[in-house]
Amino acid sequence: MVLTEIIGILAGIFTTIAAVPQIVKAWRNKACKDVSPFMFVILILGVSLWTVYGIMNQDWPIIITNGISTILNCTMLVLIIKYGKQNTTSNR
Amino acid sequence: MVLTEIIGILAGIFTTIAAVPQIVKAWRNKACKDVSPFMFVILILGVSLWTVYGIMNQDWPIIITNGISTILNCTMLVLIIKYGKQNTTSNR
Numbered sequence: 001m002v003l004t005e006i007i008g009i010l011a012g013i014f015t016t017i018a019a020v021p022q023i024v025k026a027w028r029n030k031a032c033k034d035v036s037p038f039m040f041v042i043l044i045l046g047v048s049l050w051t052v053y054g055i056m057n058q059d060w061p062i063i064i065t066n067g068i069s070t071i072l073n074c075t076m077l078v079l080i081i082k083y084g085k086q087n088t089t090s091n092r
Numbered sequence: 093m094v095l096t097e098i099i100g101i102l103a104g105i106f107t108t109i110a111a112v113p114q115i116v117k118a119w120r121n122k123a124c125k126d127v128s129p130f131m132f133v134i135l136i137l138g139v140s141l142w143t144v145y146g147i148m149n150q151d152w153p154i155i156i157t158n159g160i161s162t163i164l165n166c167t168m169l170v171l172i173i174k175y176g177k178q179n180t181t182s183n184r
Binding site: 003004007008010011012013014015016017018019020021022024025026029031032033034035036038039040042043045046047049050052053056057 | 095096099100102103104105106107108109110111112113114116117118121123124125126127128130131132134135137138139141142144145148149
């Protein structure tokens, strides 16, 4: 495997799993008031469109990484809706 | 321009600018205690490796979108370091 491929795979893994620590933190603390729901709405739009792009081009790495990202970011948005209003100073 | 290209461009714009509302929210409220620093560390690792991948392949759309993402996510990490400790219940 060439170096560019290894870098691409590592980059894909990191950007795919990035939401996991945020989900764990929100789940444990039952608090999301400082987390922007708009960030996750825009991310979901982006990664779901990347998934569609992957399906149209039959590009499996794009479908799998962005499909997982869509699920993770949707999970985080649900947690924001559930816990975001608690102890809120601003809901922007 | 074909439909797949339009979808790819929209997907790229959304995933690139997603951090902006989070930066604005953190900046306005001067609070990040619910935001996971690990999410942004992993994101920075991912998008900076995508930038390197783009440079190695001389792929300008990948360089530009991920270069902007790297700057935005680094900005957010600075805000977390600056404001994340205030009124902290957990710093995970």
